[in-house]
Amino acid sequence: MSFKTYYPELIRALPEYEGRFEARKLEAKDCDVLFASYPAGTKIESHTHPTENIGVITKGALLLTMDGNTQLFATGDWYHVPAGKEHAAEFTTDTAEIEFWFTLKADGQDFD
Secondary structure, rough: OOHHHHHHHHHHHOOOOOOOOOOEEEOOOEOOOOEEEEOOOOEEEEEEOOOOEEEEEEEOEEEEOOOOOEEEEEEEEEEEEEEOOOOEEEOOOOOEEEEEEEOOOOOOOOOO
């Protein structure tokens, strides 16, 4: 799947995300919104990040591994990765998703 053929022109014109996958970033207060695409066969190694991440699969599927358990998220499914949680991802088919990366509030309050 090509990023350029899946997302509309206005999304493609957003600033590029500089990371392990192709995405465009829409900045919002205390949250970055990423429109991402992953070609079939993409694997993202185990990692953590300081943001609270929520995403929705808009095409394809995500295999998300946390705490030694792998869960399948298909088109229309929402997932959640807590801040600081070690996780890995795999995409066996061309996949697109919208990701919301929330910055934790200064008082340490989370979003659960």
